[in-house]
Amino acid sequence: MDTAPGTLRKTPLNAVHRELSAKMVAFGGWDMPVEYSGLISEHMAVRQAAGLFDVSHMGEFTLEGPGALSFLQRVTCNDAAKLTVGQAQYTALPLPNGAPADDVILYRKGESSYLMVVNASNTEKDLAWLRSQEPRDCELADRSDAYALLALQGPRAQEILQGLTSIDLPQVRYYHFAEGTVAGAPATVARTGYTGEDGFEIFVGPDAAADVWRAISAAGAERGLKPAGLGARDTLRLEAKMCLYGNDMDETTTLIEAGLGWIVSLADGKDFPGRPVLESQKQAGASRKLVGFEMVGRGIARHGYPALMGEQAVGAVTSGTYAPYLQKNIGLVYLPAVRSAVGTEFDVDIRGRRVPARVVPTPFYKRAK
């Protein structure tokens, strides 16, 4: 995955990150900020005030034309027919084995016009997969270079953004979006995010990105806003038990195993790859299940560490971290479904040392409404 720095792609905000002396890392082929002032303080800012993230590395596809909805009903697993114009939906691109090629957010921008936001590292794969599914009577285009994407997340996100935007934000409900301006630039503002907090994802043209970033930073400075990097993004999403593609799910884990049955629609008209597998797992249950755990003993579980019951390796940790808000060591693990109930005890093999852990309810963190 690591490539020489010279070959990494840069978002339109790369120079801004460097001005802020961010610690930069290679992520999915991109040169991205992992932290600015420190991961824990950034994480806490998002929980208690607000954080501003550059997520411009995400890919964006547009799908336009009279055949768009019927194509989406064939390639995504959630029911795209339920989307009204101005609404967004969490969904996935299932493969014939019931595993996702990717998890995506779908935005209905017009009667027959959709925007799909995909994981950065999957952009090319997703585009090839979608083309192989033969869109008919609609145009599929990779528009990733046409968008910068900023995420403003946290309990004070709305008051920070409201002074900068033409959009009446309280009118924008969760998983809805509106078009308008932010800091004078044309923008699409969605009430979505990957942190477990209220907040917005803001699509702007690449040339406007730096000005919009600076305007939000200035408006947020007195309200506790901090720039936040991919490090905090990962710990925030894990506290909220949001799956990370490539860690918690991939082309070998079905959507039901990953706990994403709620985005698998068996409605009439849904005819997507893997439907038979997912339908039977939805009814009969999958043999393994992604569950949340807390470490009982001292130690931090990390991606790939084995889960042991007795002498038997029964699964593997997919994500694990110190959780800054909860001040606990938490993670996600695939366990046999019959041994995955809340309270189940197992050990994590931490570099040769067995450390006790226990299955707990998820999400680990849920914000007060």
Next chain:
Amino acid sequence: MYPDDRRYTKDHEWVQLAGDRATVGITDYAQKQLGDVVYVELPEVGRALKAHEPFGTVESVKAVSELFSPLTGEVVEVNAGLPGAPEGINADPHGGAWMIRLKLADPAEAEGLMDAAAYTALVAAEEK
């Protein structure tokens, strides 16, 4: 900026010598590379260590890093307060967040380690 009252390793640890005793910790550069430290595991008193042998781990939210004994000797003291307050490694890496004290097998072995000027040059090269 690196204190010249001690020596340094290429693994970004410092060693402060007093006779046949050596106090060991990680450098300011090392803690900055790690980020917020949330876990540290130190050895038992009495453990015999060879130079370059792992003696513990330090973990930030994002990364796991092994600690290597800079010299050969026996652990005669560990900083017992550190595992309960690992954030001290970020706050005071060259002072309060020392990790272990060794009774050295051969104090002359320390002459192979870098002085502050050589270590400062190493860090400057890595930061490029």
